[in-house]
Amino acid sequence: MFGLMDGFLRNDPLSLQKDILYHVEYTVARSRFSFDDFEAYQALAHSVRDRLIERWHDTQQYFKRKDPKRLYFLSLEFLMGRTLSNSITNLGIRNQYAEALNQLGFELEVVAEQEGDAALGNGGLARLSACQMDSLATLDFPAWGYGLRYQYGLFRQVILDGFQHEHPDYWLNFGNPWEIERIHVSYSVKFYGTVEEEVLNGEKNKIWVPGEMVEAVAYDNPIPGYGTRNTINLRLWAAKPSDQDDVESFNTGDYINSVINRQRAETISNVLYPDDRSYQGKELRLKQQYFFVSACIQDIIRRFKDTNNSFDVFTDKVALQLNDTHPALAIPEVMRVLVDEEHLGWNQAWGIVSKIFFLTSHTVQPEGSEKIPVDLMESLLPRHLEIIYDINFNFMEELKKHIGSDYDRLSRMSIVEEGPVKNIRVANLSVVCCYSVNGVSRIHLELLKTRVFKDFFEYWPEKFQFKTNGVTQRRWIVVSNPSLCALISKWLGTDAWIRDVDLLMGLREHAGNADLHQEWQMVRRVNKIRLAEYIEAMSGVKVSPDAMFDVQVKRIHEYKRQLLNLLGIIHRYDCIKNMKESDRRKVVPRVCIIGGKAAPGYEAAKKIIKLCHAVGEKINNDPDIGDLLKLVFIPDYNVSVAELVIPGSDLSQHISTAGHEASGTSNMKFLMNGCVLLATSDGSTIEIIEEIGEENMFIFGAKVHEVPALRKKHAEMKAPLQFARVVRMVRDGYFGFEDYFKPLCDAIDKQGDFYLLGHDFASYLEAQAAADKAYVDQEKWTRMSILSTAGSGRFSSDRTMADYAEKAWGIKPCKCPL
Numbered sequence: 001m002f003g004l005m006d007g008f009l010r011n012d013p014l015s016l017q018k019d020i021l022y023h024v025e026y027t028v029a030r031s032r033f034s035f036d037d038f039e040a041y042q043a044l045a046h047s048v049r050d051r052l053i054e055r056w057h058d059t060q061q062y063f064k065r066k067d068p069k070r071l072y073f074l075s076l077e078f079l080m081g082r083t084l085s086n087s088i089t090n091l092g093i094r095n096q097y098a099e100a101l102n103q104l105g106f107e108l109e110v111v112a113e114q115e116g117d118a119a120l121g122n123g124g125l126a127r128l129s130a131c132q133m134d135s136l137a138t139l140d141f142p143a144w145g146y147g148l149r150y151q152y153g154l155f156r157q158v159i160l161d162g163f164q165h166e167h168p169d170y171w172l173n174f175g176n177p178w179e180i181e182r183i184h185v186s187y188s189v190k191f192y193g194t195v196e197e198e199v200l201n202g203e204k205n206k207i208w209v210p211g212e213m214v215e216a217v218a219y220d221n222p223i224p225g226y227g228t229r230n231t232i233n234l235r236l237w238a239a240k241p242s243d244q245d246d247v248e249s250f251n252t253g254d255y256i257n258s259v260i261n262r263q264r265a266e267t268i269s270n271v272l273y274p275d276d277r278s279y280q281g282k283e284l285r286l287k288q289q290y291f292f293v294s295a296c297i298q299d300i301i302r303r304f305k306d307t308n309n310s311f312d313v314f315t316d317k318v319a320l321q322l323n324d325t326h327p328a329l330a331i332p333e334v335m336r337v338l339v340d341e342e343h344l345g346w347n348q349a350w351g352i353v354s355k356i357f358f359l360t361s362h363t364v365q366p367e368g369s370e371k372i373p374v375d376l377m378e379s380l381l382p383r384h385l386e387i388i389y390d391i392n393f394n395f396m397e398e399l400k401k402h403i404g405s406d407y408d409r410l411s412r413m414s415i416v417e418e419g420p421v422k423n424i425r426v427a428n429l430s431v432v433c434c435y436s437v438n439g440v441s442r443i444h445l446e447l448l449k450t451r452v453f454k455d456f457f458e459y460w461p462e463k464f465q466f467k468t469n470g471v472t473q474r475r476w477i478v479v480s481n482p483s484l485c486a487l488i489s490k491w492l493g494t495d496a497w498i499r500d501v502d503l504l505m506g507l508r509e510h511a512g513n514a515d516l517h518q519e520w521q522m523v524r525r526v527n528k529i530r531l532a533e534y535i536e537a538m539s540g541v542k543v544s545p546d547a548m549f550d551v552q553v554k555r556i557h558e559y560k561r562q563l564l565n566l567l568g569i570i571h572r573y574d575c576i577k578n579m580k581e582s583d584r585r586k587v588v589p590r591v592c593i594i595g596g597k598a599a600p601g602y603e604a605a606k607k608i609i610k611l612c613h614a615v616g617e618k619i620n621n622d623p624d625i626g627d628l629l630k631l632v633f634i635p636d637y638n639v640s641v642a643e644l645v646i647p648g649s650d651l652s653q654h655i656s657t658a659g660h661e662a663s664g665t666s667n668m669k670f671l672m673n674g675c676v677l678l679a680t681s682d683g684s685t686i687e688i689i690e691e692i693g694e695e696n697m698f699i700f701g702a703k704v705h706e707v708p709a710l711r712k713k714h715a716e717m718k719a720p721l722q723f724a725r726v727v728r729m730v731r732d733g734y735f736g737f738e739d740y741f742k743p744l745c746d747a748i749d750k751q752g753d754f755y756l757l758g759h760d761f762a763s764y765l766e767a768q769a770a771a772d773k774a775y776v777d778q779e780k781w782t783r784m785s786i787l788s789t790a791g792s793g794r795f796s797s798d799r800t801m802a803d804y805a806e807k808a809w810g811i812k813p814c815k816c817p818l
């Protein structure tokens with residue numbers, strides 16, 4: 001019964017202090033009389049880790065005993081950021097640790113800053129996985145996350161002379177106290193080779209004879225829930241050389257080369273691919289994807305067989321969530337294991353496979369869909385190719401019965417793309433095989449139905465659903481904005497909103513209260529001062545916290561329109577320059593803050609980063625302008641920088657061309673922190689508008705359904721004068737580098753302005769002017785700010801996860817007793 005007892009470890013400050021010193025001495029191997037902030041961090045982390053492990057064990061034992069249906073969340077990307085602060089918050093022992101550290105002469109905030117980010121992902125999709133893990137744990141769901149343990153996370157962005165350079169993120173350099181290496185949990189993953197036939201009990205059976213083997217070793221990362229003992233697992237796989245591999249070359253005596261060859265196995269999980277479509281069809285990426293799903297499926301089936309002896313109940317015990325199509329090879333892999341290794345008949349295996357997979361799509365660009373060249377598939381995964389062909393054959397036969405011989409449509413829906421190069425369409429494979437396909441916002445589902453998966457929607461309307469994304473209020477308010485957190489709890493009279501976020505609505509009744517206004521403004525100002533200090537340290541630009549902090553932080557992409565923001569800033573600069581002295585006094589001072597990474601091969605995005613620096617250089621050094629306008633670029637935007645930037649922002653921009661942002665999730669984080677949104681009606685912003693009202697935001701620009709027609713019309717229309725003028729300034733070299741920026745200008749005024757910057761420019765400026773006007777009226781602004789936080793409850797990942805559990809996965813909470 002040990003697993004059900006409370007743990008051995010005590011959590012009072014004195015015990016924590018002893019524990020920290022123990023780890024200083026025996027884990028970090030430093031003298032307990034002399035250690036620095038980093039060593040304090042390491043010791044502290046190990047002491048937290050011990051507590052996590054206790055809960056992790058109890059939870060896993062409890063799950064095993066209860067054996068409920070489990071959810072397996074498969075994602076090639078997790079952007080966890082830092083772990084320390086989040087863990088002690090969720091464990092409810094933050095104050096105790098702060099006191100323990102204090103007595104040792106350290107400050108928790110300073111020590112926590114020593115931790116580096118775990119950046120095993122690109123952007124929205126990856127941070128969403130991290131938020132969802134927090135919610136799954138907090139809501140006591142019997143869930144497991146699976147991912148890859150990349151040695152190199154997302155590149156670090158270094159800016160030199162305004163240009164982005166990518167530096168490797170070798171994040172494991174200083175060790176990772178948060179993971180538990182499980183050398184005994186490892187599986188062989190096969191590649192290449194041939195498919196052979198054997199006769200088994202009078203029946204033909206296929207066997208895959210591999211040409212290469214690699215070991216997948218498990219690294220477990222405990223994910224604690226808030227206000228519960230439940231601590232779930234995020235299992236990351238690392239590639240290691242296999243002992244069974246390459247015996248031949250050792251026998252032939254080429255020892256040195258054999259060792260080097262073995263080591264090559266590790267490259268499979270070495271590096272995270274940046275979100276860049278040009279990597280498609282690359283062998284190593286495909287190997288990575290298969291390596292990942294093969295390890296997961298072996299692990300899941302082993303666990304199933306531990307407690308079950310018939311696959312008849314598999315669908316009652318297992319749900320597999322595919323985070324976009326990246327892990328879609330799990331589908332043919334389960335078919336292969338069930339048919340070839342477990343010897344189930346094809347129909348029985350298909351009956352299982354077609355019920356256990358759930359897909360979430362995160363894109364609206366049909367060209368973003370993954371394709372695998374058939375040649376590559378045939379050489380790397382020969383048996384999977386056969387299985388995919390068989391699935392497709394059955395699907396095509398069934399489809400013909402319903403739609404007849406509409407060959408165009410059949411070929412559009414086929415999993416195999418015919419043509420000079422034959423491809424596997426991973427999206428089609430996923431839609432055919434998954435039980436449900438989920439969009440990430442309501443409008444995204446509309447676009448999936450009418451554009452991306454139109455044919456499929458007409459055939460299987462019930463398969464398509466949406467669950468609007470959400471973010472975790474634990475990280476995005478409690479951890480990153482503790483003073484706002486305390487203020488909210490004070491005015492609601494409870495901190496129950498940390499688990500039950502709908503309670504935030506209770507702030508609405510205080511939205512006009514002058515005392516709350518004063519305290520709210522105070523909290524926000526302190527956060528702004530902290531951000532101003534960071535900006536000065538990073539960029540050398542001194543900014544005043546009296547100015548409005550206007551922020552756009554996200555991956556750099558043409559559709560996200562950082563360029564529209566920059567052109568707006570140039571316009572503002574131009575206006576101020578040409579103003580009479582008396583008018584200048586009426587200008588609302590602004591600090592414009594832009595941050596984000598460009599994919600290494602994405603030229604246009606890199607030019608936008610340079611343009612931001614060039615414009616900033618001009619404006620920030622113009623004595624005519626002073627504090628009226630500043631433009632700063634925050635380098636190397638990541639989760640921990642976000643935790644600093646978001647609470648310190650006044651205005652937050654989400655200005656994608658309508659119909660291009662599947663959801664967006666940072667808008668939700670800003671909303672929770674009381675930032676006012678300046679945004680287009682796109683993705684989840686549409687639902688935010690419904691929740692908090694258009695009067696509490698600044699909404700502008702073309703609507704989703706207007707965009708296609710505008711694109712046609714726009715090509716013949718002349719851009720408005722003010723727009724033409726600012727583009728001209730860039731083109732004529734007002735900010736230097738005119739040759740380098742020429743392609744950016746051409747895309748707008750020569751190549752049809754696909755993202756409609758010209759069309760939306762006038763309404764963008766109006767929205768910006770409205771923001772200025774509202775900011776002058778601090779009472780009005782503070783009210784909008786409070787109402788933003790009050791309306792953010794619907795955008796918690798707790799709601800998203802509860803929705804998925806009920807409407808898709810069919811899982812129920814399984815709460816480990818205290």
Ligand code: 26Q
Pocket residue numbers: 122123124125126128273274275276277279280285362363440469661662663664665683
């Ligand atoms: C593709 C091929 C090869 C290598 C990498 C990739 C790749 C990697 C990551 C393709 C796409 C991604 C990430 C996509 C993503 O983050 N999408 C965002 O997902 C968010 C969460 O649902 C949404 O809020 C955003 O709107 C969406 O852009």
